Amino acid sequence: MRTLPSTILVVGGGITGSTMAVLLRRVGLDVELAEAAPDWNTGAGSGITLHGNALRVLREAGVWDEVRMAGHGFGTIGLTAVDGSLLHEERSLPAGGDDLPATFGIERPRLQSILAAAVRASGVRVRLGVRAQVTAQYGNSVEVAYNDSESRRYALVIAADGLHSTLRAAVGITDTPKTTGMAAWRAIVPRPPGLDRTNLTYGAPVHIAGYCPTGPDTIYAYLVESTKPRSELPPPASHAAHMRALAAPYGGHWPAIRAHLTDSSQVNYSRFSRLLVRNAWHRGRVVLAGDAAHSCPPTLAQGAAMGLEDAWVLSGLLADEPPATWDDALLTRYHDRRSRRAATVVEASVRIGQWLLDSSPHADIPNLMNRTMTMLRQMP
Template structure:
């Protein structure tokens, strides 16, 4: 690029960190601000990364660390509530044949890998800091930080999550909407026989599943209809998850026995968000969950966020002209891929809520996963 450019990235999750790494690699000056002091390094239980997510992580230069830290596998099992295996399906390698179909890993470990990559890239990082858009013109964006400092940037990337305050501040009124489901998640020791994701449909919950995340760990989850959050005090989380999980057989009794600490159990509603029309206003552009989120029924949330970062960075580094047309082209390139994933993720959950017994899940999944195998 002929002119030095400056970018502010708001949010240090997957989309924000990946964008920062890729832009710094191209020589662009990047400041990253993250509201949490700990940079989300201890948050969450486990994460399922399909091949198209792994493809971007390889582009970031962290694939080897992810491979060493996680647990790769290539199939998913469908079981009855009592643990009887009904079907095992091979997963499509959406990242290409040279990457596993799926890697499960502990979410804090992935975050730490991304943090280290951001630090190594030389970006300026400010933790425990938020940013307010003061105004913008055709040349840049003026920002005030929560510590009182001010700055001006050629572009602001809002990757501040599904509850993005930046999204609202620039006049985008879309907000996440609950889908009617909620999920209990916990990290637990991995029984030796757990070498893939298994999903049980039915019983007291809609789904009971687990995913190996390492040599000795997995994360387990139970999906039910969402409840009023006030009716589920955090100190009861372990008890509630054990109650739901106790109805499931196979490896579940061993997993359930370890669910004793309510602080290690996470309870979250499923939300849907898809910003339509454009993901930018002027020189402020959305990425990741700030632009879209969906239930984890397809395990594509992190993958879509990483893809946003990859595509946006490619487009920004390919030209000196950062204008409305470029940012609109970014939206149009991404929406064609993101919309069907969001809609399919919501549809799978709705089939369960409605008690649909003859849903054509293979017919839905096949074309979608084939699409995700293509480069974004």
């Protein structure tokens, strides 16, 4: 009799996939991770804001102490006028509990480096520079081909391969991301004296002007404007100049930030998208996690947190059952625990963006943020 496979394959080595792999190993499961990039140790991007519900998962994964030393936590957010004057100070709800920062900033490549090291230290077998394709399912196993050649069977495949997941489409889940009409310019710059939290300016001249401390010496700054056709975007060599021009009307810390926006190679531009797979997140023994199942604009800074929560919930469910019983009912329980919470976050994030696009007189961003964060204090 052929022995059934017991190894889990995680496809995608970003924040969700790496954390998923570590948590699965911490509950004693055998794991491989496949990542298309040839070197995923640092990744790309500028900075990332994480709330307490994300931090508590990183603590479960055993990396919180290292993350804490690399970033910066804070407990309030300021709403400012264009000239930099403070309009309102909002105390952030500690969604991960009172023993974790309510809000935390870190450079995204640094977070990726910490997670990649944790993956390797956990004993996960890592395959880099490969593309995984599901070629068949056999009840208790999934056959996966790498780069159209080598094939292996796994007990379960977790598709954590991002917003444009190829596995999502390959197993017949037809939901696709949609743009929201906004895009952000982001850059890491030196941290000006006295800047110790996020301040946000909503409305004109851009929809959102904000920044977040990412450590003792750095912040990431971001400017959110309406999406333009690609033909109207400045050439890459002019990205820093474009970001400086967008920042020019803003006071407070912005003149000091603007002075360091000189290197276009350090400026990132990305369009905001939304995705919510409302029906089942699995087909057979292939299951979605993170941005492959749900993705939202960063107006609530909850996109990564939702993927981290997926990793915590799914790893816990799998730990409670032997591989032979990882059936439709178990994966449906995962969906049922995650889908409503993820939908609430996606819809709130999109609503904030739409209010800003419409210049809505009825917008109440602080209240919506508080309601959502109060919900997120509850364990997923």
